[in-house]
Amino acid sequence: MIIEPVLTEVSFAAGLAAFGDRTAVCVDGQAVSYSELADRVDAAARSLGTVRRLVALEADNSLPSLVVYLAALSAGHPLLILPTGGGRAAESLVAAYDPDVLARVEGGDAVLEERREGTRHALHPELALLVSTSGSTGSPKLVRLSGDAVQANAAAIAEYLQLRPEDRAATTLPLSYCYGMSVVNSHLSVGATVVLTDLSVVDPCFWDLVRTERVTSFAAVPYTFELLERAGFADMDLPSLRYITQAGGRLDPDRVRAYAQLGRRRGWDLFVMYGQTEATARMAYLPPDVAAEHPQAVGIPIPGGQFRLAEVPGLDERELVYSGPNVMLGYAETPADLELGRTVTELHTGDLARRTAEGLYEIVGRRSRFVKIVGLRVDLGQVERILADLGMAAAAAGQDGRVVAAVESAAGESGHGLALIAKTVAQEVGVPRPAIHLHPVAAIPRLGNGKPDYPAILALHDSSAESSTGGGPADAPDDVRGIYADVLELEDIGDADTFVSLGGDSLSYVAASVRLERALGDLPRDWHLLPVGELERARTAAAVPDAAADPGAAGPVRAMVQKWRNRLLAPMETGIVLRAVAIVFIISTHIRLFSWEGMAHVLLAVAGFNFARFQLNGPPGARLRRQLRTIARVVVPSVAVIGFAFAVTDSYTWANVFLLNTVLGPEGWTDYSRFWFVEILVHILLGLAALLAIPKVGRAERRWPLAFPLALFGADLLLRFRIIDLPYPGQGPVLWLFALGWAAAVSRTLRARAAVTALAVLTIPGAFDDGYRNATILAGFLALLWLPTLPVPRALHRITGLLASASLYAYVTHWLVYPLFDQTSKALAVAVSLAVGIGYWAIATRAMNAAERWLRALRERPRDAQNI
Known part of the structure; x- marks a missing residue:
């Protein structure tokens, strides 16, 4: 029945x-x-x-x-x-x-x-x-x-x-x-x-x-x-x-x-x-x-x-x-x-x-061939079927956090086209694009019984990552003109040109300074404002031994100590070191490898310091163009990542994509607040570009270079101490920290630096309820103000420069990267987040440089036509 x-x-x-x-x-x-x-x-x-x-x-x-x-x-x-x-x-x-x-x-x-x-x-x-x-x-x-x-x-x-x-x-x-x-x-x-x-x-x-x-x-x-x-x-x-x-x-x-x-x-x-x-x-x-x-x-x-x-x-x-x-x-x-x-x-x-x-x-x-990526279960067999539907013979392996697939390709095929296919696979299975790794192979690795060798397929990613690391090109130029041409991607560089006049900014000066230090030794504090010809003469002088500087003259023991010190340590600009350390600490804190709050606010002071160094020189028109170029260099790579995050996750809104969450988003700290630093920095830079474009304001800044940032500092403190009570979204008033960094850069005398120190000591300790955070911000700022350079082991110079250069890129990408790895190892999550940031910096910088060259050529084309 x-x-x-x-x-x-x-x-x-x-x-x-x-x-x-x-x-x-x-x-x-x-x-x-x-x-x-x-x-x-x-x-x-x-x-x-x-x-x-x-x-x-x-x-x-x-x-x-x-x-x-x-x-x-x-x-x-x-x-x-x-x-x-x-x-x-x-x-x-x-x-x-x-x-x-x-x-x-x-x-x-x-x-x-x-x-x-x-x-x-x-x-x-x-x-x-x-x-x-x-x-x-x-x-x-x-x-x-x-x-x-x-x-x-x-x-x-x-x-x-x-x-x-x-x-x-x-x-x-x-x-x-x-x-x-x-x-x-x-x-x-x-x-x-x-x-x-x-x-x-x-x-x-x-x-x-x-x-x-x-x-x-x-x-x-x-x-x-x-x-x-x-x-x-x-x-x-x-x-x-x-x-x-x-x-x-x-x-x-x-x-x-x-x-x-x-x-x-x-x-x-x-x-x-x-x-x-x-x-x-x-x-x-x-x-x-x-x-x-x-x-x-x-x-x-x-x-x-x-x-x-x-x-x-x-x-x-x-x-x-x-x-x-x-x-x-x-x-x-x-x-x-x-x-x-x-x-x-x-x-x-x-x-x-x-x-x-x-x-x-x-x-x-x-038992089953599944991996977990950002909390989602991904069927490796489904990945293979998707690739098969795209006409590709492939075998997929994986660990929680990533999928690695070996894709058979014709001999000599480059495999670069796999990037688009990887994006398609990621969309189909609903995971972030960086979690999918496709590797072209002549033949899928197999065991003796003919079945795919999944451990060998997993190893494809590890070996690829290892081979992609290493030093710079062996034939990189070491003369000032060559370094500038390489970093700024320019050709005609004259003796009277300076780093700033050639369009150098805070985003490119790290790479230039690290390479100049290797070529020149200790750099002058204002090297970015010195003509190329003068720096070239300094390079020539650095190659000639100075008998008066012979360490042996001070005694054999001291000479030996000095010799080993020079061999192990070399100075680096304090701003570069702070940027490198800050991004490591920020990402490590977000991932909970350890907790060290305050480094993002140190970076705000560094941003003000660099703004004064690179954005306030030259005639008004050139200054405005330089400021807008810097803003674009921050906005474009940041919005590209945030837009991608918005497209592939449910964690962000249109306000994030347009860098307006601090204005339009919910009050207090939420997941939408993750990019607050970029938003605040862009808002400050846009506001200052508009303000300084006013002729009278621009003249006032040039006439009173120290008083002007201190006036901004004081105005923002009215909001911070709620003397003027205005609704302030996001992280609260932070322009005063940017202005302090600006003031530090233009403090040329002992009296000026002492005055700025006093202001910092009076205002930073009460900025947050956390005393350790306040101490971190104060220590970072004072180092920026008083120490032009810091001794760094020579072996760490290259990685320090890379981290400093890529700090912005690592900041915006790590929110997407670390969830793929932190369940496996938080230290690994930090390392991969930094590596991805460096890779993104290298790619994005090349792309933006190419776009700028194209725009320059486009502007010059009518002139060339007229000359004909």
């Missing part, structure tokens, strides 16, 4: 009214009761019609979106969850499955686009949800979940978390993500409260919301814990917090232990959880009382679930297999699959595991 499946509604969605006047949802300071929510859900269900239809929802953390979600579940309409915000991924799913109704939130209201009155699909009675697997957003492969699975998983989570009606959960994850969805489901199933928000945990407003709404829990993925550390979570007073849950990837055991112990001290629990979309969200949890002692474990099965360890041919480890009522019906890859019933009875997780003596399960590896 065949038993027909019975259509079942999802109980918690259909029974909301049973909790009466209890608060179901808090959003924007308003409370929505369960009765009111039930009424809204019923109205939305009526709008969906009585005919069972496929509904696609662009889910977000809003009340209208939640209402449509619950309406579909309660009325038995299968719901296809689309990514938050729509975009190409949503469009591809809509095109593949052709839903009958498309729902989205516009203008604060739910909008239902009925694409047909009935349905064109054969929908299995048990089908309730269609959800993208982890990392396959936009792929036609979906997980088919039954109503019973959704209900069972919500009940199991509520049981082991011991949820109660008094609990209130903040939505730190999107509703479109199965983990975020499970938070909503489990809380609504027991009559608890969901606090809807899109705020990040680094936003102080989020913690204000936690306190105001008495939030008892929030959900976290591994990256969230890095944000918590940046937000100072460990020192927060959160009396209502009862527990934190963690899933979405492996959390480092040391961090598990640290947060479990922190929770014990603070009175809340840490629940480490393990799950997959194919199990409706959760399969295991680690009881909080054993988390500190067994931080490497995923724990025990959830209530109603079971694990078994299955043998894997050819491996000593065993695969973790899960069974329970929350296991998916199966996958869907086409609309025809929507009428299928259960095709899966137990879930082969693809993870290799073991069971400890304490009965806890631990994951020891992966």
